[in-house]
Amino acid sequence: MDVVLGITAPIFLLILLGFLGVRFQLLPKEALPALSRFVLYFALPAVMVTKISAMDMGVLLNGAYLSVYAIGGLTTFFITVVLAQYVFKADKVAASVTGIGTMMPNSSFIGFPILLQFLEGHVAQAFAMSLMVENIVFLPIALVFTEMMANQKSGLGKQMMIKVAKRIVTNPIILSVFVGVMMSATGVHFPEFVSKGLGLLAQGAAPTALFVIGGSLVGVAIRGSKLRIGLVAVMKLVCFPVVVFLCLGLFPSMPQDLRVAVVVFAAMPMFSIYPIIGGEYGQRSFCASSLLATTVCSFVTISLLLKWVA
Secondary structure (H helix, E strand, C coil), X not given: CHHHHHHHHHHHHHHHHHHHHHHCCCCCHHHHHHHHHHHHHXXXXXXXXXXXXXXXXXXXXXXXXXXXXXXXXXXXXXXXXXXXXXXXXCCHHHHHHHHHHHHCECHHHHHHHHHHHHCCCCHHHHHHXXXXXXXXHHHHHHHHHHXXXXXXXXXXXXXXXXXXXXXXXXXXXXXXXXXXXXHHHHCCXXXXXXXXXHHHHXXXXXXXXXXXXXXXXXXXXXXXXXXXXXXXXXXXXXXXXXXXXXXXCCCCCCCHHHHXXXXXXXXXXXXXXXXXXXXXXXXXXXXXXXXXXXXXXXXXHHHHHHHHHC
């Protein structure tokens, strides 16, 4: 257990430092969006370009990994929607927003830093594939489904798909994956000084991301239905990884590092923009409360998971 805590404790220490830094105004909360953009537009793309460009493209995409991750997330989403609507008596929109929180992990800001410490190989590959599923499968389905529940009209799904498609093609991390793939396929390499510069930039991805997560929790309180918040936390931190683990039985030949990675990514708390998306449907307070509760609880669940898979 000491080895596991040696991995998770530094991660959550940086989250705590981010919280304290903003809480005591050593860093203004207004600076967090800029730090977030630094991670999303510079640091993480630097990681993806440098790692993927050095890979053999024959092993980048693993169909078993993509299938297991997609099945696990979609299964969790629809089970949650049904439970929220018929057991917890939420309306259709609230039920759909509840489901989004259980399907979209924080792969970039928490999952990737943890796997960097836990695994020696396949980290960039697993991260790239997780991002593809989250942005090409999970997010479009979740947003279109929620929009349809909110409006109950035809045509809105297509409009939302256009918006989501624009989001995907302008996502800097997805674009960096594409650039890395093209460089690997063509054998093109950066000059040495560019590679070293990108390497230095990449080192800032994990600590800055974790600091932003902590700072974004300042001012958030647990409000709304405690039972529905608990549902989100349990489905996200327990159900999603359990479904993924069960699906792994269908693919016994998947490399062990990828098997560990897909379960770990599934066990992450939800993405940090969850309150922003929920706010579009009058659920900002509930989503912020769920984000806080799930992130705090994830210290225990992730530690137990890593101890189990170690």
